[in-house]
Amino acid sequence: MEQVRYITEWFGRYDGQNIDDYIKLGGFETVRQLADRGIEATVAIIAESGLQGRGGAAYPTGIKLTQAREAIGERKFVVCNADEGEPGTFKDRELLKQNIYQVIEGMIVAGICSDAKEGIIYIREEYTWQHEAINDAIRQCRDRKVLGENVLGTGYAFDIRLFSGAGAYVCGEGFALCESLEGKPGRPRTKPPFVKQAGYLRLPTLVINTETLSAIASILRKGADSFKAYGTEISTGTKVISISGKVNKPGVYEIPFGLTISEIIDGFGGGMKDGSKGYFVQIGGASGGLLPVGMWNTRYTYEGLEAVGLSVGSGAIVVADETNDLRDYLKVIGEFFLHESCGKCTPCREGNRQLHFVLNNLAAGTADAADLKRYDSIMNVMKGGSLCGSGKTEVVPFLTARKYFPEAFRLEEAN
Amino acid sequence: MEGVVQNLVAEACAKHGNDSSALLPVLLELQERSGKHYVSREIAEEVARALEVTPGQVFEVVTYFAALSDKPRGKYLIQICESTACSVVGYNALLDWFKEELGLEVGQTDADGLFTLATTHCIGACDVAPAVRINNEVFGNLTREKVRELISERRAG
Numbered sequence: 001m002e003q004v005r006y007i008t009e010w011f012g013r014y015d016g017q018n019i020d021d022y023i024k025l026g027g028f029e030t031v032r033q034l035a036d037r038g039i040e041a042t043v044a045i046i047a048e049s050g051l052q053g054r055g056g057a058a059y060p061t062g063i064k065l066t067q068a069r070e071a072i073g074e075r076k077f078v079v080c081n082a083d084e085g086e087p088g089t090f091k092d093r094e095l096l097k098q099n100i101y102q103v104i105e106g107m108i109v110a111g112i113c114s115d116a117k118e119g120i121i122y123i124r125e126e127y128t129w130q131h132e133a134i135n136d137a138i139r140q141c142r143d144r145k146v147l148g149e150n151v152l153g154t155g156y157a158f159d160i161r162l163f164s165g166a167g168a169y170v171c172g173e174g175f176a177l178c179e180s181l182e183g184k185p186g187r188p189r190t191k192p193p194f195v196k197q198a199g200y201l202r203l204p205t206l207v208i209n210t211e212t213l214s215a216i217a218s219i220l221r222k223g224a225d226s227f228k229a230y231g232t233e234i235s236t237g238t239k240v241i242s243i244s245g246k247v248n249k250p251g252v253y254e255i256p257f258g259l260t261i262s263e264i265i266d267g268f269g270g271g272m273k274d275g276s277k278g279y280f281v282q283i284g285g286a287s288g289g290l291l292p293v294g295m296w297n298t299r300y301t302y303e304g305l306e307a308v309g310l311s312v313g314s315g316a317i318v319v320a321d322e323t324n325d326l327r328d329y330l331k332v333i334g335e336f337f338l339h340e341s342c343g344k345c346t347p348c349r350e351g352n353r354q355l356h357f358v359l360n361n362l363a364a365g366t367a368d369a370a371d372l373k374r375y376d377s378i379m380n381v382m383k384g385g386s387l388c389g390s391g392k393t394e395v396v397p398f399l400t401a402r403k404y405f406p407e408a409f410r411l412e413e414a415n
Numbered sequence: 416m417e418g419v420v421q422n423l424v425a426e427a428c429a430k431h432g433n434d435s436s437a438l439l440p441v442l443l444e445l446q447e448r449s450g451k452h453y454v455s456r457e458i459a460e461e462v463a464r465a466l467e468v469t470p471g472q473v474f475e476v477v478t479y480f481a482a483l484s485d486k487p488r489g490k491y492l493i494q495i496c497e498s499t500a501c502s503v504v505g506y507n508a509l510l511d512w513f514k515e516e517l518g519l520e521v522g523q524t525d526a527d528g529l530f531t532l533a534t535t536h537c538i539g540a541c542d543v544a545p546a547v548r549i550n551n552e553v554f555g556n557l558t559r560e561k562v563r564e565l566i567s568e569r570r571a572g
Contacts, residue, residue, distance in 0.1 A: 087498035087537035125443070125482040126538045128551045166439055167481030169536065183438030183468065185479035201436075244500035244541035251542045286499060286537075318541070320503045332502045336536055339481075 001267030006238045007218050008254045011098045019140040022101040028146055030220035031108050035154040039113050049224035050236035055081055055209030056313045058302055068114030071197050071204035076116035079207045080107050082123040085169040086285025088316035091240040092210040094252045096130055100137045106213030111158040114206050119160035122177055125167045134162050169340035173388050174207045187342040188388035211240050231257035235301035245319035246273040261296040276321040284313020286336050287393040289400035309400055326408040327363040330401055334359040337394045348391030351382040365412050424461040435468045438476060442483055452488040489524045489531035491569050494548040497534045500541035509545040512562045
């Protein structure tokens with residue numbers, strides 16, 4: 001199956017680093033157009049495209065930009081969320097590596113549209129190897145007056161700096177990210193007020209995913225209709241996905257919404273590894289749901305996945321075959337959240353600790369009926385009582401496992 | 416000795432904009448420059464003074480974030496990914512190879528202070544899983560032979 005080249009259109013068209021090559025391709029034209037078109041008309045195009053936030057929350061980007069504009073503060077910020085921490089996700093890595101200028105173009109547009117003059121690329125510490133290239137790209141932008149006091153002669157001011165996280169999953173959450181930007185441990189705050197009103201330094205902060213920013217530039221370049229030509233009525237456009245696990249061709253692919261899971265694995269992932277038999281996929285990261293092979297005819301859309309209790313999430317698709325044990329896999333997920341829980345709220349901190357014991361028993365084959373009862377009750381408490389999205393959504397893999405994989409929860413006779 | 420620490424910290428703070436918001440980049444840079452992947456107590460206390468935050472805040476940050484450490488580690492920090500994608504394609508075997516070749520358990524540093532063996536959560540290299548990170552470099556699609564090479568190249572310095 002052919003990849004779509006919409007957001008990733010310019011991948012491979014230049015080395016990803018030389019700004020002049022990017023400009024020759026037509027780069028930064030949308031910033032100039034913005035000056036002529038006006039902010040309202042620009043945001044209207046994004047709204048019309050139906051683009052939803054690609055970090056996982058799927059918030060309509062048009063509304064997000066409008067709300068960012070309405071927020072009041074003496075300074076305002078745009079943060080490119082490149083904290084890509086959902087296990088199994090590596091698409092932002094490629095968007096940054098192969099076309100950093102398009103991310104920057106999207107940030108400038110988002111900055112002007114929301115009246116923010118300061119941009120921050122918040123990159124995960126695990127991508128330290130990319131820092132030099134990104135800082136170099138920012139320097140080239142300043143040299144060409146793409147960033148600075150008078151962006152491309154439009155009269156708008158906007159500049160960007162790079163900021164590295166330090167290895168905390170929860171910093172992908174808006175407030176935790178802001179806390180770490182302020183030099184504090186990354187722990188979410190209670191809301192309201194929201195990040196958009198009082199984020200970094202308690203000032204209005206637009207936190208927006210790397211892929212969403214790239215998509216903004218592509219959509220403005222090509223028009224809302226060209227984006228809507230892909231996907232379904234609700235899930236418009238394309239998605240950059242990361243396929244990994246037991247497939248022949250793991251990697252980053254841009255696909256239209258609407259394919260089935262099987263079509264994605266066969267058409268892009270190169271089929272199951274060495275012809276092995278599929279068992280399950282996890283979709284959307286560690287906090288994403290699990291889907292058994294019998295349900296791989298599910299369509300990869302926001303609505304199709306929602307109907308079976310899953311979501312698109314970060315765009316990660318981890319594929320497992322029959323040699324993999326779901327109980328071991330659940331233990332891996334559990335250990336991840338046990339380690340990454342920030343510890344601020346009790347449901348997530350203690351829920352993960354107790355869940356850890358149950359998952360160990362399940363994997364060891366020593367679980368009893370009381371363990372399963374505890375499992376279900378922990379899920380209820382975490383889902384309903386956790387402070388932030390991390391605690392609330394991490395139940396998804398465990399709930400979908402319980403629902404679709406009864407074999408993993410069958411108790412040994414002796415217990 | 417004290418002057419050296421002060422200068423080092425002052426330099427890092429000046430580079431990242433002398434206020435509390437610079438705490439993470441300052442600590443990451445000083446840790447990198449330590450050569451042992453850690454923030455010593457005297458560095459941490461000097462950073463607190465320089466950025467006018469409490470030592471408690473500095474220690475809390477150092478111990479909260481996985482990338483920062485308050486204990487010295489080897490010149491080469493070997494972090495084996497134990498996340499979802501690496502787990503389905505055999506992270507266990509990779510971990511065993513490293514344990515055997517280095518003679519270390521997870522969390523240990525060798526007597527020469529050359530290697531520390533650790534595990535990590537997803538490093539975003541799932542397309543080349545099972546993957547390992549050594550300092551700031553990522554290696555994937557590993558075999559036992561390749562693991563031996565990675566280690567011997569570094570032993571040879």
